[in-house]
Amino acid sequence: MEKNKENRESRKLFFRKGHSETFHHLLFKFLAYCYFWDEPRELIIEPNYRFKGYKPDLLQLIPSEIPRRLRKDVGIWVECKDVAIKKLLKLAKTLHRSHIYWFHLDHYFERLLANPKILKKFDSQTNLKLIGIDMTYQEYDFLAYQMGDNNLEWFIQRDEETLIIIDRTWKKEIEFCTKL
Secondary structure, three states: OOOHHHHHHHOOOOOOOOOOOHHHHHHHHHHHHOOOOOOOOOEEOOOOEEEEOOOOEEEEOOOOOOOOOOOOOOEEEEEOOOOOOHHHHHHHHOOOEEEEEHHHHHEHHHHHHHHHHHHHHHHHHOOOHHHHHOEOOHHHHHHHHOOOOOOOOOOEEEEEEEEEEEEOOOOEEEEEOOOO
């Protein structure tokens, strides 16, 4: 078991930025991946998977509960940054055995959930979680800018709801805040 833990700790991630994708979105995918760092099954980044025309940012497939079924079920579906609320609600209803996560800045969720109509829609979904990332716009822009560096090398430490990112010249502590 210790050997497996060592392998996970020395994991290297390679992100490929799509033509129209921003470094801000890439940063959210990285942070979401780190949130699930200790999951026994690894998440797939930008999977070649579609469900009802939707494509996740990160995905975890699990063996089907139906015996002899070749197709795997969705265990975790992750969306990052800007997502239509209608899409999230549709995913939560149709993938009722799956866990749907939406990652965005914490203060974005605070403003969004201040609207009682939206809050009511989200409260009815038990498998949908909003994970706020607690950082300022300046920190967010700085880290996204760093993602554009050619030879980026970050060391991460994950502890409960906190992620520490260490670079050669700086150290940043980020908290994950579960909203629902």
